[in-house]
Amino acid sequence: MKRVIFEPEHEQFRDSVARFMQAEVAPYAEKWREEGMVPRELYLKAGAQGLLCTWADEKYGGAGIDDFRFEQIIIEENMRHGDIGFYINLHNDLVAPYFDKLGTEEQKDRWMPGIVSGEKILAVAMTEPSTGSDLAGMKTRAEDKGDHWLLNGAKTYISNGILSDLVVVAARTDPTSRHGLSLLVVERGMEGFERGRKLAKMGLHAQDTAELFFNDVKVPKENMLGDPGQGFRYLARFLAQERLVAAIGFMATAQTAFDITLDYVKERKAFGKPIGAFQNTRFKMASMRTELDAAQTYVDQLVLLLNAGELSAEDASGAKLLASELEGRVMDECVQLHGGAGYMEEYRISRMYTDARISRIFAGTSEIMREIIGRGLGLDERKLS
Ligand SMILES: Cc1cc2nc3c(=O)[nH]c(=O)nc-3n(C[C@H](O)[C@H](O)[C@H](O)COP(=O)(O)OP(=O)(O)OC[C@H]3O[C@@H](n4cnc5c(N)ncnc54)[C@H](O)[C@@H]3O)c2cc1C
Structure with a gap:
C-alpha cells in the first residue's frame, strides 16, 4: 500500500x-x-x-x-x-x-x-542480572559523596556495551524509595568501570551486547542527567519514543522478509510450478501483505503524533506489541515458505528469523506492553482491588 x-x-x-x-x-x-x-x-x-x-x-x-x-x-x-x-x-x-x-x-x-x-558511541544501562522488566527493583546504587556520586553495581544485556564511550546508567540514589533512581553518565576510562563478557546470542550477531560492572566509580556531580531521584520518571518518559522506534524497525524487517519471500516463491519450483502458484502460498502472502499494510499505517500515524508531541505511552506500547508480534509471525511464515533453505544461515531469512526473536522481549516484553495498555484503560489491580 x-x-x-x-x-x-x-x-x-x-x-x-x-x-x-x-x-x-x-x-x-x-x-x-x-x-x-x-x-x-x-x-x-x-x-x-x-x-x-x-x-x-x-x-x-x-x-x-x-x-x-x-x-x-x-x-x-x-x-x-x-x-x-x-x-x-x-x-x-x-x-x-x-x-x-x-x-x-x-x-x-x-x-x-x-x-x-x-x-x-552511546549505550543505556537499565537491566541488571536480577531485574529487567521490574525497573524499580534495580540494585545498582550511587551514594552522594559531596563532589561526586560513588557508583557500585552491575548491568547486563547492554547493547553497545563494548563499543560505547558514554553510558547512561540508571542507579538508585534514594535507598528509601522504590522509585528513587537517577541517571548518571559513565564515561569510557573512568576508574572502576569495567566491561564484562560480550554475550553470545541466538541472533543479532553483529550487535555487541555486554555486561558492565561499576566498582566504586567516582562519577562527577556534573555527570548527572536531570534531577536526582527523577530517573524513573525520565525512563518512563523516554521509553515511549523507544517503543515506537522499536516498532519502526520491526515493521521494516518484517516488510523486508516479506519482499525476500515474495521473490523466492516466484522462483522456487515444486511439482513442476513455482511454489507461489499454490493457493496456500498465495493465501499466506495475501494475509501477510494485508496485516503488514495495516500495522504500517498505525506506526506511520504514531510517527506523526510523535512529531506533534502527542505520542502516548499506551499508543507506543501498542505499536511495539503489534509490530513485534506481527514480525514474529511473518518471520515464521517466511521461513516456512523457504523450506529447508529457510533454515540455512546462508539465506538471509534464516538470520532474520533468529534476529527477530528478541523483538518481543527487549524494550519491554509483550506482557509488559499489555500491562501498560491495560493500565491505561483503568484496569490497574492496585486501583481496582
Ligand atoms: C539483545 C538484547 C539487548 C538488550 N539491550 C539492552 C540495553 O541496551 N539496555 C538495557 O538496559 N537492557 C537491555 N536489554 C534487556 C531487556 O530490555 C530485558 O531483557 C527485558 O526488558 C526483559 O527483562 P528480563 O530479561 O529481566 O526478563 P524478566 O523481567 O525476568 O521477565 C521474564 C518473563 O516474565 C514476564 N514478566 C515479567 N514481569 C511481568 C508482569 N508484571 N506481568 C506479566 N509477565 C511478566 C516477562 O514478560 C517475561 O516473559 C537487552 C536484552 C537483550 C536480550
Missing part, C-alpha cells in the same frame, strides 16, 4: 540513506557478524554523512530537523539495506535524546558534538 506520510524531500533522503547502507554496511555485514560487532569507524562515517541525530542543534553539528520521519527513514533503510547489527537507532533515538532533553547547556556543549560526529 502506498504510504502517505512522506513528502518528496523524505524520498530523496531515503535514496541517499539507502546508498550509504548499501555501500558502507551491507558488504561488510557478514564479517562484522563473525567479529561480533561493528567497527567504531562506521559511526564516524554515519556522522560524516549526517546520519547521526538529524534532530540535533546545528551548533552541535546536527541538521536541527524537527521531523522524526527522517529518523524513521534511517531506521528503515538500515534494516532493509544495511544490517540490524548496526544499532544506529539506539544511538540516535534511544540514548542521545537523554542528553538533548535532560542535559544542561554545559553538558550538551561537552557531549553533543562527539555524539553527532560519531566519536562518542
Whole structure:
C-alpha cells in the first residue's frame, strides 16, 4: 500500500540513506557478524554523512530537523539495506535524546558534538542480572559523596556495551524509595568501570551486547542527567519514543522478509510450478501483505503524533506489541515458505528469523506492553482491588 506520510524531500533522503547502507554496511555485514560487532569507524562515517541525530542543534553539528520521519527513514533503510547489527537507532533515538532533553547547556556543549560526529558511541544501562522488566527493583546504587556520586553495581544485556564511550546508567540514589533512581553518565576510562563478557546470542550477531560492572566509580556531580531521584520518571518518559522506534524497525524487517519471500516463491519450483502458484502460498502472502499494510499505517500515524508531541505511552506500547508480534509471525511464515533453505544461515531469512526473536522481549516484553495498555484503560489491580 502506498504510504502517505512522506513528502518528496523524505524520498530523496531515503535514496541517499539507502546508498550509504548499501555501500558502507551491507558488504561488510557478514564479517562484522563473525567479529561480533561493528567497527567504531562506521559511526564516524554515519556522522560524516549526517546520519547521526538529524534532530540535533546545528551548533552541535546536527541538521536541527524537527521531523522524526527522517529518523524513521534511517531506521528503515538500515534494516532493509544495511544490517540490524548496526544499532544506529539506539544511538540516535534511544540514548542521545537523554542528553538533548535532560542535559544542561554545559553538558550538551561537552557531549553533543562527539555524539553527532560519531566519536562518542552511546549505550543505556537499565537491566541488571536480577531485574529487567521490574525497573524499580534495580540494585545498582550511587551514594552522594559531596563532589561526586560513588557508583557500585552491575548491568547486563547492554547493547553497545563494548563499543560505547558514554553510558547512561540508571542507579538508585534514594535507598528509601522504590522509585528513587537517577541517571548518571559513565564515561569510557573512568576508574572502576569495567566491561564484562560480550554475550553470545541466538541472533543479532553483529550487535555487541555486554555486561558492565561499576566498582566504586567516582562519577562527577556534573555527570548527572536531570534531577536526582527523577530517573524513573525520565525512563518512563523516554521509553515511549523507544517503543515506537522499536516498532519502526520491526515493521521494516518484517516488510523486508516479506519482499525476500515474495521473490523466492516466484522462483522456487515444486511439482513442476513455482511454489507461489499454490493457493496456500498465495493465501499466506495475501494475509501477510494485508496485516503488514495495516500495522504500517498505525506506526506511520504514531510517527506523526510523535512529531506533534502527542505520542502516548499506551499508543507506543501498542505499536511495539503489534509490530513485534506481527514480525514474529511473518518471520515464521517466511521461513516456512523457504523450506529447508529457510533454515540455512546462508539465506538471509534464516538470520532474520533468529534476529527477530528478541523483538518481543527487549524494550519491554509483550506482557509488559499489555500491562501498560491495560493500565491505561483503568484496569490497574492496585486501583481496582
Ligand atoms: C539483545 C538484547 C539487548 C538488550 N539491550 C539492552 C540495553 O541496551 N539496555 C538495557 O538496559 N537492557 C537491555 N536489554 C534487556 C531487556 O530490555 C530485558 O531483557 C527485558 O526488558 C526483559 O527483562 P528480563 O530479561 O529481566 O526478563 P524478566 O523481567 O525476568 O521477565 C521474564 C518473563 O516474565 C514476564 N514478566 C515479567 N514481569 C511481568 C508482569 N508484571 N506481568 C506479566 N509477565 C511478566 C516477562 O514478560 C517475561 O516473559 C537487552 C536484552 C537483550 C536480550
